[in-house]
Amino acid sequence: MQKGKIGVSSDNLFPIIKKFLYSDHDIFLREIVSNAVDATQKLKTLAGRGETKASVEDAKVRVSLDEEKKTITVSDNGIGMTADEIEKYINQIAFSGANEFLEKYENDANAIIGHFGLGFYSSFMVSDKVEIVTKSHQEGATAVKWSCDGSPEYSIEEADRDGEGTDIIMYVNEDSKEFLNKERISEILNRYCKFLPVPVVFGKQTEWKDGQQVETEEDNQINETNPAWTKAPVDLKEEDYASFYRKLYPMGDDPLFNIHLNVDYPFNLTGILYFPKLKNSIEVQKNKIQLYSNQVFVTDSVEGIVPEFLTLLHGVIDSPDIPLNVSRSYLQSDSNVKKISSHITKKVADRLNQLFKDNREDFEKKWDDLKIFIEYGMLTDEKFAERAMNFFLFKNTDGKYFTFEEYENLIKENQTNKDNNLVYLYTSNMDEQYTFVQTAKDKGYDVLVMDNVLATPLLNKFEQQYSDKRFVRVDSDVVENLIQKEEETESLSWEEKEELSPIFQAVCPETNGVNYIVDFKNMGEKGQPIVITRNEFMRRMKDMGQLQGGMSMYGDLPDSLNLVVNTAHPLVQKVLEAKENKMGEEFTTIKDELAEKKQERQELEKAKEGKKEEEVPAADKEKLEDLSKTIAELEQQKRAKLTDFGKQNKLTKQLVDLALLANGMLKGEALDQFVRRSVELIK
Template sequence: MSEHQEKGSISVQTENILPIIKKWLYSEHDIFLRELVSNAVDAITKLARLSDVGEYKGEVPEAKVSISINKPKKTITISDNGIGMTREEIKKYITQIAFSSAEEFIKKYKSGDEKSQIIGHFGLGFYSAYMVAEKVEIITRSYLENEQAVIWECEGNVDYVIKDGKREQTGTDIILHISKESEEYLDDFRIKQLVKKYCNFLPVVIEVNNTQANEKEALWVKQPSVLKDEDYLAFYEKLFPFQDKPLFWIHLNVDFPFHLQGILYFPKIRSDAELRKGEIKLFCRQVFVSDNISDIIPPFLTLLQGVIDSTDIPLNISRSYLQGDPRVKKISEHITRKIADKLTSMFKNEKDTYQKYWDDIHPFIKFGCMHDHDFYEKMKEAIIFRTTGGEYLTLDIYKEKYKSRIKDKVMYTSDARAQAAYVDLLKSQQIDVLLLDSLIDTHFIQFLEMNNKGTAFQRIDADIDEFLVNKDDKAKIIDPASNKTKDDTVKACFEEFLKTGELKDKLTVRLENLKSSTVSGMILLSEQTRRMQEMTSLMQGKVSDKKIDDHTLVVNTAHSLIGKIIDLSGKGEKEKAGRIVRQIYDLAMIQQRQFSGEELTAFISRSNELMNEIPV
């Protein structure tokens, strides 16, 4: 039995094409103005190019795009004094969807001059007019001599009318007859806003009802050598008004193997809540495309602010396509490399400036290192840490400085004020600790441990190291009457009053004769257990309630209160001894977490009782 096979071609109902384009071509109706103004600027650029190569002998007028709003007639007219079109060109480029005159012109008149580059390539931008218009008219006159002006009209279906016109000057008028549902665009202020948003930096004057609406000057296309700090700061203020001045910036200017220009600013980051505050505006040939490019560049770059302009990122293209585009990947890698080069150069050649900025830029650098291995490899020697002594040290220098005492441990605090007693204890032994008090540090510590074998970070309340303890045997002397050592007596007293209720299985009492006698007790939390709890809270999107589960109370037998507890216990005044024991525990615990109202009331009441017992 022979196989039944048929061949055919897919049928497209042409009358359904424009409704589909109107609905799906762009996600925002505002885009129509960007597309039509871009086309107008292209027409002006083409005429200038033809004049440069000698194909147009006439006078090139001052470049200008005019937008006129007529509320009574419900029309918006976009006019240019550019190249214009002939009747045949309208048939070729307007009536054939996705046939781009820009693409053909570029092939014929290719130029290395950036100022003469053409914006559009896809031939779809004109049809964005039908997202807001029920009818569109084109009145145009070509630059070619003896060519008749032409009028083209279409009401958003497949039928159109083309006839002779009376326009005298070279150029084109696009007249939009605005639909009822889009009458919001018949407003000067709204149109000026859209010009500011999408076309503010196009190199042509754009007027709205005879008033210039765009800046025209795009700072990023200029050479860095001709710009001053004041220029960069003024431009930043235009882009991001009412924000603090940036710390510094990077000017991007690449022509090969891709085209990329831009300025990236490093903003001040006041808190972890601002880690995703940045905004990089994406442009294509000075036309605004998007202010959310998180799908195009690495996530950590979105912490920055500024502009990126690349002709290798076309306007009419899906973001999913951009993510897989090899050109976009190369652009992303180049930006990452340039940022790393700038930071490492500053670290080597401007150390004081780098250290001054570190507190603001370290979240960005840490975020970048964790998300991009190449960035980490370039930056690892320039990662510094502020210490409790006010120094800024690399990890290697810190380890070398204290290796004889803490070996490969890296001591840090996540809250220098709350953990002040621990900081002071180490300071008394001439050891400074690193300040790692940002939310991102919880992740960054583990990242560094994975990439630096043999290095272990330890928060200062995780354990008491040997170098902080006096090694003597006084505490081991046995009391003949009770057959217990001094430590046994103290430990039994603390356990009797504290290891009750919910603390029975959560608290461990440990005695140490510390070299500092300023602190009576300290709470220790297992480094790994605490990290797990913190990571769980972050993953669940919760703010840690700092609830303390298993923990150790280190009782400092060098403190004078410990002797008083022994004396009171020996005299049978257990209630007074118990009050001091609970007070030592609370003084240690209050450095770890906030007390509840009930706990705070009990602590204050006991403090008052103890003060009343002080002889006057």
């Protein structure tokens, strides 16, 4: 028996191996099985060249579990090793360069990853002792056994083994006994080894017999050695792509279409990406891309590795240029990964553009399922955004689709305002904003449908990109103001508006979190008597605040609604007439006295003009102060009288409730009172 020490100067190496990647310590099985696959493929290569007489007909990797002995064994009939090769590859090369990193990162074990590979030594993450029994494919070779208990000391001795290949026997430690479970091993193999290029066997197949599952004599192969992405696109049909998708996502809906990646320069990259049917929520869809290196699973947490918007895709990416034994932070800074990421972005954009050009009708049918993905890409990746302008579509309320250029040509004649800005009208909910949509269409305007979670940030982006374009929601103002063509004409004086304001304000709902601002517009006799609108800027800010998890200060602001009274409507004129008829002499007296006091104050203010403060007589100052107090009191009395009138006037309340009803904002007791009042007014 030969004994020796592994070429490291510290006894801390194995504790560090066990510690780092602790959260993913099931990775050991991927490493050991991958090494066995490599050994098998090397033997196949030599056999293909005629450099070995070893048989490769039944090449496979077998994983065995012995719960009594507490061992996991990974066996292959691959290339095998001689005693000299064990010394070279296990005791020396695997740890070349390890010492300097131990000295540098002894207190930061995670930093080691990416600098030297774990490979075989990951087995010590779960084992008290590891043995290698191996026999080289070379003629006349004898089997040898290597053993190590997790210290730098090891032993090598002759052993018995039938045929070439290698057994890795791991004696599982007490902390890792979870891996002495058949279901747990199956789970790991299915996660990491599902598509390895050499058959991987674990246990026997089962069948239902006599009311229970029983084992058969057939080996249970857990992997598919030639998955769809390893084949040439010309050799695959649509049903092959669909079948592979179902293997990846057995519970998923059928995808819209796919992109087959097949690149060999300037880097190697294969894979199949699928466009899923995305809902309005994007978070739950992420992390469905599986990242492989030579058919070995690396991760499905690809955020930061591929562009943000590509995490919404499903499928597989495989590249030998992606390092296998590295942390995510290392992957994110790797130059090859960045090149691959950029290339995939271009391929996705090219594929979408080609689909649009080849069959626009089919592309339009899929648009509602595609738009969140494309919009997300445009918001998070500038290069994709540039390419996407070729196939981005607007959809209007008639269900017709337009490119950016097509839609501009459609609306520029009728929807250009007095400042020469092109105004894009849109609705976020056709049912809730139906009246506003119809009013805009009756005026000859076209209305877009922008009804998903990304609409607000996307419109902000468009407005930043195009300074001569404005996006306005149809319920943000009365139709006359959505696209201002000329200065508006008013049918009421400022004084009449001032007196009407508290009348309508008095019957606005006292709803928590909502402020009502009364405004007046001439919307014509045929327009609605009252329209409730939402300020475009404030609404967008609140939307952005909610989208960002309430991080924006606007997200906590109360809702602000405009109660726009149509000054030209006969019913509003009727309220004005009722006010004139019923307010009485007392109200007239208050108005007259108020006008008189304001006139006095105006004369005193005029007398002060051109004088310094000390030059104004004290009596005038005192009189000005008294007048201001009197005017404030009279204004308060006047407003109180108008408020009382508003609360008592059924028509005023009815008009406001009609506007609330049109917006779906009249509910409960208020709705019941509205119905009762309607019956009374009809009688």
